[in-house]
Amino acid sequence: MRDILSTLIPRLGRSGTDSDRSDAETSERPASDRSVDGDVSAGDPAVRADGGVTDQRRSTPGRVIDAVDDRFGSDFVESLPFWGPPFLLMGLFVYGAIVWNLLISLTDFTNFGSPDYSDLDFEMYTRALSDSGVISATANTFILTIAFTVATLVVGLCLAILIDRGIRFENTFRTIYLLPMSLSFVVTAQFWLWMYNVNNGILNIAIGVFGAGPIDWIGNPSVVLWAVVLALLWQFSGYAMVVYLAGLRAIPTEHYEAAQVDGASTLKMYWRVIIPQLKGATISAAVVLMVFALKAFDFLYSLVSGYRPPNGADILATKMVRESYGNLNWAYGAAIAIILFALALAIIGPYLVYEYRRGHL
Amino acid sequence: MSDTSTPATDGELDGSDDARAADRPGALERIDASRVALYGFLIGLLAVYMVPIESGLVTSIKTSPTGVSETLPYMPPLLPETLQFFTTEKWQTAFDALSRGLVSSALYAVPATIISAFAGSLAAYGLTQATWKERYKAPILALFVAGIFIPLQAVLVPLSQFWSNIVNVADLLGFVWALGINDDYAGIVEMIVTHVAYGIPICTVLFRSYYKNMSEEMIESARLDGATMRGVYRRIVLPLSTPMFAVVLIYQFTQIWNDLLFALILISSSASPAAPVVLILAGLGQSMEGQDFPLRMAGAFIAALPTLAVYVAFGEEFAEGVAS
Structure with missing residues (x-):
């Protein structure tokens, strides 16, 4: 079958989707067909068959492949072994699991064992909507995501503009600003726990210089979320900087020069000419940062070494894991996960459409 | 503390950048007040970025709980009077x-x-x-x-x-x-x-x-x-x-x-x-x-x-x- 495949496919590749024509063409191009796939099955006698003979030899599977290729494109069947298995594995674990999760969220599954799928209802969702814990976790998720994303983009942009001023040791600066991103949330949580320590933490010593404090950064429910935002900002502003640097490098030098010839000040030039051109970089960085914010679970878990984050810092991600793995309310946890997924989809969906329209997919 | 350590690493790591900067015409003349301010700001920021890591590193070689409470969180316990708090344990x-x-x-x-x-x-x-x-x-x-x-x-x-x-x-x-x-x-x-x-x-x-x-x-x-x-x-x-x-x-x-x-x-x-x-x-x-x-x-x-x-x-x- 391999020889039939390999004689067919390159030919279709050249004639595009038009298979009616290809039959007529084979007799005109026996030479190229004969050389097809020489390296893989050179010793195979069937390969020596020229175009005209191949047609008669085409077996039923060959015809099916022909039809499938005709419908999906010339390399479809031959490329299937490459992207098929990864796609299947990823599809099952990602999309299969999401569908399954949706199903579990409709059951009343708690404790150990397996869910009972015979009685499906939306009880868990009505429960979630009337749960003040879920409401505040949703609010905290929004605050954390938006504050962190906006702050990181602003800091990243400023860093990128400063570093793009043609400075020396640019790579060193970049490497150090990006360094925190290579660390695990578990590791950075240890560092920041120490930074925020009430008695000996550097932050309290620093604000003590100005006569303020000490503040219980982690223990105070109205401060802790901002403390988390600051720690995440430290960890990921280097990422925003790298994305913006790539965006700045893509802007032609003439734009800078033209703005300077027009007599615009440096500040005005960036605000009017350069920053508007960074729209694409901003959007893609923002989406990735929002995803990082959703992963803040690891950070919050490590702060307390447990499922219950500091008071005032409960987000949907921590609430979901606590309900499922702490309280064994699997169905309820699954319902919270679906709410979180829907929120994420509201960001990802438009982003994917936007990227597709720009031809970046 | 981290300010002093950065220039040394700069020199080692970035020979290529030096070469590029030297190729640029007028690279030397452009060293003026605003450049100095830019470098000062970037290096200061670098220090801020390194604080959590530096503080963690010096704290990791202190005794607990006395070493931690008796020394400043960003100071290594290597001065003669704080050497008693040093430990690799x-x-x-x-x-x-x-x-x-x-x-x-x-x-x-x-x-x-x-x-x-x-x-x-x-x-x-x-x-x-x-x-x-x-x-x-x-x-x-x-x-x-x-x-x-x-x-x-x-x-x-x-x-x-x-x-x-x-x-x-x-x-x-x-x-x-x-x-x-x-x-x-x-x-x-x-x-x-x-x-x-x-x-x-x-x-x-x-x-x-x-x-x-x-x-x-x-x-x-x-x-x-x-x-x-x-x-x-x-x-x-x-x-x-x-x-x-x-x-x-x-x-x-x-x-x-x-x-x-x-x-x-x-x-x-x-x-x-x-x-x-x-x-x-x-x-x-x-x-x-x-x-x-x-x-x-x-x-x-x-x-x-x-x-x-x-x-x-x-x-x-x-x-x-x-x-x-």
Whole structure:
């Protein structure tokens, strides 16, 4: 079958989707067909068959492949072994699991064992909507995501503009600003726990210089979320900087020069000419940062070494894991996960459409 | 404190930058007041960025609790009057607690990194270099891209159901445990498969961005000469992918090594022999008497050493990986 495949496919590749024509063409191009796939099955006698003979030899599977290729494109069947298995594995674990999760969220599954799928209802969702814990976790998720994303983009942009001023040791600066991103949330949580320590933490010593404090950064429910935002900002502003640097490098030098010839000040030039051109970089960085914010679970878990984050810092991600793995309310946890997924989809969906329209997919 | 250490490293690391700056006409004349202010600001910021790490490092060599409370958090205990608070014992304790975790982490992080990178390369090749209709290709690509951004909480409950009720690795690999290996290591197999499955989307997208810019003429002429897709991949695409493999391997290794969520769900107990380093670290240095910060800091550095080493050695590739 391999020889039939390999004689067919390159030919279709050249004639595009038009298979009616290809039959007529084979007799005109026996030479190229004969050389097809020489390296893989050179010793195979069937390969020596020229175009005209191949047609008669085409077996039923060959015809099916022909039809499938005709419908999906010339390399479809031959490329299937490459992207098929990864796609299947990823599809099952990602999309299969999401569908399954949706199903579990409709059951009343708690404790150990397996869910009972015979009685499906939306009880868990009505429960979630009337749960003040879920409401505040949703609010905290929004605050954390938006504050962190906006702050990181602003800091990243400023860093990128400063570093793009043609400075020396640019790579060193970049490497150090990006360094925190290579660390695990578990590791950075240890560092920041120490930074925020009430008695000996550097932050309290620093604000003590100005006569303020000490503040219980982690223990105070109205401060802790901002403390988390600051720690995440430290960890990921280097990422925003790298994305913006790539965006700045893509802007032609003439734009800078033209703005300077027009007599615009440096500040005005960036605000009017350069920053508007960074729209694409901003959007893609923002989406990735929002995803990082959703992963803040690891950070919050490590702060307390447990499922219950500091008071005032409960987000949907921590609430979901606590309900499922702490309280064994699997169905309820699954319902919270679906709410979180829907929120994420509201960001990802438009982003994917936007990227597709720009031809970046 | 970190200000003094940076210029030294600058000089060592960045000979290439120096050369570039010197090539530029007028590079020397441009050193004026605003430049000085710019450098001053950037170096000051650098110090701010290094504070959490520096503070952690100096704290890790202090005694607890007196050393921590008697010295400033950013001062190393190396002055004559604070030398009594210096100790390397915390590093020793942290290493004893974490060393088995380092082994477990490596046991799943290395195979999962290699497999997911290779799978991503294959998938990206099949979706980029092969010609089939964009109409059908686009939704499949969209599923790959969306797979990067899915919040993992949405798959956790099914994931633990899958590994406990449908595919029970501990039962399936009975012959391995019969050899005397602790059956907790089934968690390692689960971690490998899980990390590969959720790593494929990002690997595919990274490789795809690379393959899109690869010279089409070479591949097209190879195809015209009758090479199969497999032949083209093996002879042309794979050898040319080496730089991208470096990027993807480094990025994936960092991600998998650093991830806590899956370890928490699939291995759950930090007492398990298969517990990875992040899981042990998350509970290190906590007791009823309070938190042992020097121990935590030493543990944090030990857990971070592999990714830090990779980052220091391959910072360029890492930056490229995150930027695309």
